[in-house]
């Protein structure tokens with residue numbers, strides 16, 4: 001308390017110490033909380049009442065990845081009373097460059113549990129709950145209803161629609177963030193009476209082929225770091241009542257130019273199936289809504305499913321592909337790659353020939369990349385001289401596991 005008093009006086013600005021003491025009495029903060037949060041308590045635009053609201057508030061963070069990691073850490077540090085962290089995935093080494101709530105020692109551990117442990121280590125005075133079962137139609141209303149604010153830090157379409165639908169029904173604000181490549185975006189949805197929901201912005205699910213993820217498109221680690229931090233900022237403002245939330249506005253981040261742009265969004269749609277005047281998605285039927293059918297994607301952050309353009313009977317197993325290419329190296333050697341130079345650099349400069357593909361590692365990548373792009377371009381495989389082309393159902397991972405463990409996987 002003495003330190004807080006002296007800072008307020010020494011700063012030459014803001015409320016005088018006697019005013020701060022007066023405001024602290026009755027705001028419900030313990031002496032320990034006053035000490036911990038003193039630097040933001042003394043802010044004239046924040047103060048002890050706002051801090052008290054944070055300490056009594058709760059936030060559900062859907063996704064413990066690149067967005068959810070900084071969001072969870074900042075919200076824990078700021079003193080949000082209860083955090084719920086939702087994720088179903090296990091931590092991988094390739095996550096660590098952006099998912100900063102996790103440690104090397106946690107690789108293989110459940111992300112929700114790992115992030116929750118990091119938050120508890122940062123601030124033992126708050127409650128943190130790991131929801132390892134994920135956000136699903138049958139539990140979404142219970143989860144969302146138990147918290148004051150929801151952060152969408154996921155990276156798959158079914159979860160984005162489900163989080164938005166549940167927030168509409170439960171009348172909870174939804175802070176939606178996204179980041180890919182060098183770009184990011186942020187908006188706060190489901191704010192009555194006029195704020196749009198996710199379905200208002202995207203009434204039709206995006207085509208599967210356009211849903212690129214970090215594993216395919218790449219992402220600079222700080223891009224989700226910036227957006228996730230801004231999601232924490234939005235949640236703090238919503239809980240504390242300080243400032244204006246980013247509702248009916250969309251913020252775009254460009255990391256290359258270090259620039260932000262903000263666009264006005266339209267009001268909610270009266271015809272929206274979720275937040276419209278006559279919604280068809282309700283508390284009574286949310287659990288039965290088929291998000292997988294609506295989006296064509298599953299409820300997890302893994303790679304999107306194959307487009308299934310090629311019947312299984314016409315696919316090659318990676319073992320067969322290795323044998324075939326080993327026998328026909330000259331055919332494969334002339335093949336070009338459909339992968340961008342950055343992917344080739346990631347996979348090939350570090351792999352100086354130790355497999356049947358020694359003369360043409362590009363071909364392995366071309367054939368095994370199990371993405372919609374590679375499957376959609378399967379017609380090129382005939383030019384590689386392979387009778388039963390493209391066998392990439394299980395892709396590079398299968399090649400690494402069953403044919404060549406030294407081949408770079410990313």
Ligand SMILES: [Zn+2]
Nearest residue numbers: 197200272275
């Ligand atoms: Zn809507």
